[in-house]
Amino acid sequence: MSSPDITIAIDCMGGDHGPAVTVPATAAYLRSDADAAAVLVGRPDALEPLVAPLLSEFGDRLRVQVASEVVEMDEPPANALRGKKDSSMRVAVNLVKAGNAQAAVSAGNTGALMAISRFVLKMLPGIDRPAIATILPTSRGRCYVLDLGANVDCTAEHLMQFGIMGAMLVAAVEHVDRPSVGLLNIGEEEIKGNEVVKDAAELLRTSGLNFYGNVEGTDIYRGTTDVVVCDGFVGNVALKTSEGLATMLAGFLREEFSRSWLSKLSALVAMPALKRFKRRVDHRNYNGASLLGLRGVVVKSHGSADAFAFERAIWRAAEEARNSLIERISERMASRENSG
Amino acid sequence: MSSPDITIAIDCMGGDHGPAVTVPATAAYLRSDADAAAVLVGRPDALEPLVAPLLSEFGDRLRVQVASEVVEMDEPPANALRGKKDSSMRVAVNLVKAGNAQAAVSAGNTGALMAISRFVLKMLPGIDRPAIATILPTSRGRCYVLDLGANVDCTAEHLMQFGIMGAMLVAAVEHVDRPSVGLLNIGEEEIKGNEVVKDAAELLRTSGLNFYGNVEGTDIYRGTTDVVVCDGFVGNVALKTSEGLATMLAGFLREEFSRSWLSKLSALVAMPALKRFKRRVDHRNYNGASLLGLRGVVVKSHGSADAFAFERAIWRAAEEARNSLIERISERMASRENSG
Numbered sequence: 001m002s003s004p005d006i007t008i009a010i011d012c013m014g015g016d017h018g019p020a021v022t023v024p025a026t027a028a029y030l031r032s033d034a035d036a037a038a039v040l041v042g043r044p045d046a047l048e049p050l051v052a053p054l055l056s057e058f059g060d061r062l063r064v065q066v067a068s069e070v071v072e073m074d075e076p077p078a079n080a081l082r083g084k085k086d087s088s089m090r091v092a093v094n095l096v097k098a099g100n101a102q103a104a105v106s107a108g109n110t111g112a113l114m115a116i117s118r119f120v121l122k123m124l125p126g127i128d129r130p131a132i133a134t135i136l137p138t139s140r141g142r143c144y145v146l147d148l149g150a151n152v153d154c155t156a157e158h159l160m161q162f163g164i165m166g167a168m169l170v171a172a173v174e175h176v177d178r179p180s181v182g183l184l185n186i187g188e189e190e191i192k193g194n195e196v197v198k199d200a201a202e203l204l205r206t207s208g209l210n211f212y213g214n215v216e217g218t219d220i221y222r223g224t225t226d227v228v229v230c231d232g233f234v235g236n237v238a239l240k241t242s243e244g245l246a247t248m249l250a251g252f253l254r255e256e257f258s259r260s261w262l263s264k265l266s267a268l269v270a271m272p273a274l275k276r277f278k279r280r281v282d283h284r285n286y287n288g289a290s291l292l293g294l295r296g297v298v299v300k301s302h303g304s305a306d307a308f309a310f311e312r313a314i315w316r317a318a319e320e321a322r323n324s325l326i327e328r329i330s331e332r333m334a335s336r337e338n339s340g
Numbered sequence: 341m342s343s344p345d346i347t348i349a350i351d352c353m354g355g356d357h358g359p360a361v362t363v364p365a366t367a368a369y370l371r372s373d374a375d376a377a378a379v380l381v382g383r384p385d386a387l388e389p390l391v392a393p394l395l396s397e398f399g400d401r402l403r404v405q406v407a408s409e410v411v412e413m414d415e416p417p418a419n420a421l422r423g424k425k426d427s428s429m430r431v432a433v434n435l436v437k438a439g440n441a442q443a444a445v446s447a448g449n450t451g452a453l454m455a456i457s458r459f460v461l462k463m464l465p466g467i468d469r470p471a472i473a474t475i476l477p478t479s480r481g482r483c484y485v486l487d488l489g490a491n492v493d494c495t496a497e498h499l500m501q502f503g504i505m506g507a508m509l510v511a512a513v514e515h516v517d518r519p520s521v522g523l524l525n526i527g528e529e530e531i532k533g534n535e536v537v538k539d540a541a542e543l544l545r546t547s548g549l550n551f552y553g554n555v556e557g558t559d560i561y562r563g564t565t566d567v568v569v570c571d572g573f574v575g576n577v578a579l580k581t582s583e584g585l586a587t588m589l590a591g592f593l594r595e596e597f598s599r600s601w602l603s604k605l606s607a608l609v610a611m612p613a614l615k616r617f618k619r620r621v622d623h624r625n626y627n628g629a630s631l632l633g634l635r636g637v638v639v640k641s642h643g644s645a646d647a648f649a650f651e652r653a654i655w656r657a658a659e660e661a662r663n664s665l666i667e668r669i670s671e672r673m674a675s676r677e678n679s680g
Binding site for chain 1: 477478479492534537556558560561572576577580584585586588589593596597599603607612613620
């Protein structure tokens, strides 16, 4: 049996469901990725009963790393960073720092994960701020959108760096040679966007990236470009608005198919098509947001993820680690420094 | 026969379809609103054949006002404003200014309509910038979102004024006593929004409005508040992203129901429910964005509106005029000046 090519550190305590989701998800992942290993990080009392039955199945590929503390979902990031040095989140990120794991995955508090990752792993040279990138489904495939949530009041230079990181992410995990990058803007002619966005377009145009130009909100789901760049405020609003709309539409569809016994009957007949539709837009397929700009791979799972969704986040972390995401970003930044 | 209580000026030449949509839509509107009159504004050669058969039906309630020029959909607003003093758009807005109409409706170029309306009608005292408000469907009813498209780089004071205008709009047309107002923000604890949004929250808190506090993107379609305030950049992105997502989902649904003869058959059975769903989320029901902050009622229809959708925009204009929207906003602003 060959030794694993990568090891993923799993913060087992994070998320709404903790080990009940993270442990089975890790087991499912290890079953389908025979070359990988995982370290489950968390409190022994919480992990023991779930992990014990798995140890014989995975042997060396699965081990437990004890961490005595847990970062709460609503805990201020500064608290988590300064006050909980032995949290499962921190210990998982430490494993990446020490080279004992090639990526960390957590469904915990986003702000804390970002603060801890930034403190422990440090930033890549030339990157001013880390960003969060997520995948969205499109009519043509998938689109990577960043930033989502952390960076407000961005400068043009920040947006340009997001463009580089997003392009390198798509190059790494989608194996696209020169991913197209769009800059999110608005369409009104006279007043096309604010000054920062205008300046960012200039920087992106001369960046050497495959810059498509400005895109609008409609272009995200149209799949016009592989990457869409925006500041964290705008990205967060776009993502949350989408979540709200999708939830409303699903609710309306459900209501219309349960209005009478006749519509319930028709729903049964329509079930195969409705199920295919549901599977296709299932957000769990896209779970796992990448924390970019750090000297290590960190993936944030949605807090409410189930085992299927959390496994998707582990896969994303593995893909990023195996395809040298960090090296790609840092080489790109270095070549920029040299040519600048 | 009593004389009409309001007259609506219709820019018949605007939009992708011009008189072919605007004239039948106006006729349909007049048929269902017996107290209203309309002035059709446009080039006589384009209007004549469509209007002639209607004149006997509506008598005094329908008349034509000649305008020799047309603002193009992609024309720079400054051109339209300075170069085309006899455009159908300008003449329609002039009718409001002169008191010969109580509202104007146009499906033309948004930037030009805003520039012309602002120049001809002037701003209400105390309002720094006009805003564009639209209605979106929610799980509970409807939500009014502003600004959408015109105002980027807003100050906190601008956002506060949008809150006042939005609340007065809902009070006028939805007959809600103290509409709730939410400020669009993001949820990450540490970095909740940018400085402008933080300051706007302070202003709204002491504004005397029924201020709910911060809301997130998900709250728009959840219907958490009657009004959602944001700057034009963020609002435009939220709206266009929603359009893109809805289009993608509709496409996926169509594809899944036409994948095989069996799914096509099931679509036939499911048709009543699917049709009810479609009707419920039909964006044509929500057509008509209000230009707020002006000394007159102006409603912008979507450029691609069909007659059904354009008629909805005329109804919105009529509702705003009949329920004293302008007076409500200006009284509210005046009481603010006095108490400040």
